[in-house]
Amino acid sequence: MFCSKCGAEIANGHKFCNKCGTKVFEEKKHTHHLVTKNLERKNGDSKKVVIVLGIIFILIVALLVTIIIAAMEI
Ligand SMILES: [Zn+2]
Numbered sequence: 001m002f003c004s005k006c007g008a009e010i011a012n013g014h015k016f017c018n019k020c021g022t023k024v025f026e027e028k029k030h031t032h033h034l035v036t037k038n039l040e041r042k043n044g045d046s047k048k049v050v051i052v053l054g055i056i057f058i059l060i061v062a063l064l065v066t067i068i069i070a071a072m073e074i
Pocket of ligand 1: 008020021
């Protein structure tokens with residue numbers, strides 16, 4: 001990216017311009033965007049966790065029913 005004040009090139013990851021010392025703001029915007037993306041990803045993961053827990057719950061209930069039926073037959 002380039003400095004908004006003097007136009008000097010600023011290497012990625014640098015927070016200040018090497019020529020004039022102006023703070024680079026583009027980095028912050030980028031970070032905010034990443035945080036938003038991470039939050040969206042977390043929401044998607046929690047949905048997946050609920051689905052997985054539901055499947056596990058159904059499997060446990062099915063297993064218990066099978067055990068109860070087997071016990072009754074004996
Ligand atoms: Zn500059």
